[in-house]
Amino acid sequence: MPLLGGIRPPIAILLCLLLAVAATTVLTISLTGRHDVPQATRDSESAIAADAASSLRTSVEAEADALRHATRTYKPAKNAAPSAVVRALLATRPTARGAGLFDPRTGHQSAAGGETLSLVGVDVVAQDHDSHGGDIPARLTRSDGGTPRLLFFSRIKLPDAAKGAAASRRRTWLLVVSEPVSLPPVHGEGRTVRLIDVDGNVLNTGAAGTTAPTAADRALAETAADTAHRGPRTTDTSGSLLGERAAGRRTLAGWAPVVPTGHADATRDLGLTVLTSRQVASSTAGAGHVRFAAVAAAVLVLIALLVTAVLTLTLQRPLLRLHLSATRLVRGAHNVPGADAEEDDLTRPVPLPRFGEPARIGRALESIRRQLTDQAGPARVPSRRRLGSRSVLAVCAVLIAAWALPMLFLINRAQAATSIPAVVVADQQARTQAAADRVRQSLDQRYTDLTALTRTLAGRSPDKDRSPMQRVLDDHPQYRSLYVLDRAGAILERVGAEPLRTITHTPTGSGITTVNTSGRIPSIAAYAQIPPATPGAVAKAHDPVVLFGEIDVRALDRTLSRPSLGNVWLTDQRHRVLAANVGFRAFQTLPDHRLTRLAVQTEGAAGTAGASKSAVLDADAAPIGKQSVASAAPLALSGPAAGLDWRVVSARPAASLRLTAYQVQWRTMLAGLLALSAGVACLGWLHIVAVRPLRALATLAERLAGGDRRTVLYPVNHDETGSVTRSLELLRQALAATARPSGPGARLPVPSATRETAPRS
Structure with missing residues (x-):
């Protein structure tokens, strides 16, 4: 028999697939909701941090645009001193803390106003050169007192004092404005927001309602900064972290980098990360699904074993016995030399299966054996058919569906x-x-x-x-x-x-x-x-x-x-x-x-x-x-x-929402869908390669046993059914060669309806 054909592969594969579905059910459902903070809550905190970062990014970009617009529309007096220009522009920006006017070629500061600018780590000449005449991105720095500041840059053209008051030549200067770093707005009771730099330092912005960070907050900030800078920083990057657990509650934090829109290069990145945090209840609501997963998987294993046993006992084993019996009759009918005396003995009755098409074929073989030994004439074909192999497949399908359909539509429905x-x-x-x-x-x-x-x-x-x-x-x-x-x-x-x-x-x-x-x-x-x-x-x-x-x-x-x-x-x-x-x-x-x-x-x-x-x-x-x-x-x-x-x-x-209840629902539905798909695929395969050819073979065998010696039986399938078909064709040839009169109906003309070849499957 071929290894990949016949009746055995569909049954074996169906058993393996159902066992795999049972294992998948245990692994997927039992592991759902094992975390003490639901994934949906973590996703929400991550999204809130991303919203805050987007708001801060928009605010920073708006401030930079406003400064560039102010310098572009500013019209200084002909003899205006650089210090007067700085004071005039500072007056238009109430949030500014200090400003300076620099020569972009040398970096020399010609005028200043407000607090002293801190340019630690900022090269004015390099900033102007790297921008190639375009907009210069904002930079994060710290004042002399350690307070974080945002530096905004804008070019401004002023009359060249070296040429005199009447000169028409204008010179480009670089205006640098220092403003405080403001916290983005966040909503939600008990939620705090902080800004952290690339080293995980919490920036003390002095905003109302903020408290000094604790050691746990600093550790969480360092982890968030390390995570945020580990990969590429984009406007959609965000994540969540879990902090310490205490008194049934746990710290949940969300982080998101403040990345300028449309600029992925590191030179334009402020190096800021928004960190939101709050206390949430700590629980393992999904632990109770372990028992359900185990029970559901055990039931499916029992169904798989039962279906395999039914198919084996009603289809596979009877068909294999028919194959052996038909082969034995062929050897006995053609007197194959060298054959074992017991194997070619036509006097031994054919063992009859008890159900369906195998039983019909077994009775036909027994009738043919009796005709070959002159014990009886052609058998009468029964007009009424009993339940066949299709009923077996239907029962197996019902058993699988009884497990799969409730899993797919009824069990673990989330409200x-x-x-x-x-x-x-x-x-x-x-x-x-x-x-x-x-x-x-x-x-x-x-x-x-x-x-x-x-x-x-x-x-x-x-x-x-x-x-x-x-x-x-x-x-x-x-x-x-x-x-x-x-x-x-x-x-x-x-x-x-x-x-x-x-x-x-x-x-x-x-x-x-x-x-x-x-x-x-x-x-x-x-x-x-x-x-x-x-x-x-x-x-x-x-x-x-x-x-x-x-x-x-x-x-x-x-x-x-x-x-x-x-x-x-x-x-x-x-x-x-x-x-x-x-x-x-x-x-x-x-x-x-x-x-x-x-x-x-x-x-x-x-x-x-x-x-x-x-x-x-x-x-x-x-x-x-x-x-x-x-x-x-x-x-x-x-x-x-x-x-x-x-x-x-x-x-x-x-x-x-990635809630435990909905995750269990989808995974329960997935298990039901997989089981139903496996059952439909394998039972359909079994119907095509075994049941349908077996039904056609049963009809041809009954006609041969009933006296039809003219219909040639062509083996189509290279499996057990094909082997029985070949044996019946050899038996037909043996019966036609002997042409013994065996009864009153033996020599009657074969009806035209029976003059057909074996159907191809």
């Missing part, structure tokens, strides 16, 4: 209301608040840019000089268009795309607003009043009054998007969608009424922005998923966006 711990819900709320902070930060920055531009436009005629507006549009791709309105609301001049505004009045004051209420794209704009050229002058009807900057909604979409936060929407005061990190229609309502109800709950008393809320949304026919963790947070408590009454709403599918 959101009980499976999601409160700390994960609180983390979703904290991250939603962080998303609201990012949106507010982005809108505030757009407002600041526009306010600075209005000072440049004061006294200018926009229709004659569009260069300041075009420069801002080029430097800030977050805008889709900039335009100036007169008192009647007409556009005097614009740069960029065609405005989307449908609200044409001229507002008073400055701030953030929406300039359309319908259409394909929501349009959010920052606006600021343009001061008159002469203080106190009354603007004429066609004088520029208000500068508008329409914000590209795609920029807000990217601001809302953060890894593992789920679907996030920015809604207006009527809870209509203005921006989202998923596809949406302009001004549509939230995709689930429960999200709208959650957003309504965040509304506070009159004159307040309200408070953030979170909830677990259980199974329902909702577009956001069957089970979700949702949260809503007001956009801003202060600033230009404070009066908008906008909300940031998020919803994350609970199944995406």
Whole structure:
């Protein structure tokens, strides 16, 4: 018999696969939830640290852009001294602690203001040379008192004093401004945030609410710094660490490096890492799944042994016996010389199997043996068929499905209301608040840019000089268009795309607003009043009054998007969608009424922005998923966006959380799917290579035993079934050669329906 054919390989492989599934069930399910802090909680802390690092990175880049804009638009007096220039520029930056004006060719400092600059480890000449005329990245240093400082660099062109007051030649200087390192905002009760440098030193920023780091904090900071700098630092790099355990609680920390956007080289890296930490409950909630995994695996092992025994006893062993019996009859019928006397003795009856097609073939062989020995005539083929080998396969399939289907659909189903711990819900709320902070930060920055531009436009005629507006549009791709309105609301001049505004009045004051209420794209704009050229002058009807900057909604979409936060929407005061990190229609309502109800709950008393809320949304026919963790947070408590009454709403599918309950559910389903796939594959294989040919062979054997001597039996399969087919063909030839009359029906013509060859399988 061939090694890879026949009836034995499918049965053996089915047994091996089911045993492998049982072992997989034990290994995967029993090892789930063995950690004392769930992986979902660790992932949330890592994401919160990444959000804080992103906020700090945006703040640093905004400060650097603001300094470059201030130096680019600064117009010094002809005879202004370098010290006066430094004092004037310091006045525009209230957070600056000190500044200095340097010659980028020699590094000589010509003027200073505020506290003394500490340039330890900073080479001004090398900084200017390495930037190749482009923007110089910020650097981290420490003041003389050991306080961390951020150094911002910007080039400024001033009249060359060596040429006299009337000289037109301008000289490039390097302005260096020192500012304190501020902590990024984080949310969540009991959570602390620290900044650490490349050596793991905790930077004491002097922010309110921070405490001196303990020895454990310093050890955790050193580990975080080492981990953060071990591999490539990107904007998406983050991780979590576990600290000391005490009184049933454990320190959980998240870390993320502050990496400049679009710059992966180490020369532009600040070397800062954000470290967040808090105390969480320590437990091993998944230890109880070990017993379930052991019981489930034991049941599957019993089913595998039972299925193997059934298939062996009802199919494999009877077929092998038929192969031996048919071979013995052929030797006896053809008088093979040298054969053992017992093997070719036609007088010995054929052992009859008790069930299915093997029993039919055995009875046919016994009838043929009797015909060869002149003991009887052709046998009568029974008209009624009993249960066959397909029933055996069906029973085996039912046994496997009885284990696999409950594992796949019923057992270990996670319920959101009980499976999601409160700390994960609180983390979703904290991250939603962080998303609201990012949106507010982005809108505030757009407002600041526009306010600075209005000072440049004061006294200018926009229709004659569009260069300041075009420069801002080029430097800030977050805008889709900039335009100036007169008192009647007409556009005097614009740069960029065609405005989307449908609200044409001229507002008073400055701030953030929406300039359309319908259409394909929501349009959010920052606006600021343009001061008159002469203080106190009354603007004429066609004088520029208000500068508008329409914000590209795609920029807000990217601001809302953060890894593992789920679907996030920015809604207006009527809870209509203005921006989202998923596809949406302009001004549509939230995709689930429960999200709208959650957003309504965040509304506070009159004159307040309200408070953030979170909830677990259980199974329902909702577009956001069957089970979700949702949260809503007001956009801003202060600033230009404070009066908008906008909300940031998020919803994350609970199944995406790496919680113990959901991990056990997926691994239970995987075990059921593997067992079901193994059963279907192997039983289907067995049906194709054994059961179907066996059914055809049983029919042909009964016809031969019933007197059909004309149908030639062609062996198709090179296995046990093919061997029996070859033996029956030799027996047919022996019966046809003898042509003995054995009964009244022996010489009747064979019906046309029986004149066919053996079917090919």
